[in-house]
Amino acid sequence: MRIVVDPDLCQGHGVCQDEAPAVFTVPKRGTVQITDPTPGDAQRHAVEAAIRYCPTRALSIADDESSAKGTD
Numbered sequence: 288m289r290i291v292v293d294p295d296l297c298q299g300h301g302v303c304q305d306e307a308p309a310v311f312t313v314p315k316r317g318t319v320q321i322t323d324p325t326p327g328d329a330q331r332h333a334v335e336a337a338i339r340y341c342p343t344r345a346l347s348i349a350d351d352e353s354s355a356k357g358t359d
């Protein structure tokens with residue numbers, strides 16, 4: 288999976304960092320930085336929670352069809 292962020296929507300609330308600290312870093316001022324833009328399936332649960340709870344819906348997953356299978 289690949290994570291997509293819309294920087295225009297992100298308001299730096301940091302919810303995503305709370306849910307998936309291995310993937311998202313949110314500075315005190317500013318918007319989210321994705322430390323791991325293509326995390327493995329082990330992170331999927333946390334990433335999905337981050338996406339669900341992001342108050343501005345700035346995050347989404349883009350599943351890359353060609354690499355979605357057999358990457359384990």
Ligand code: SF4
Nearest residue numbers: 297298300301303341
């Ligand atoms: S939870 Fe959403 S708005 Fe908050 S820092 Fe993460 S991406 Fe930005």
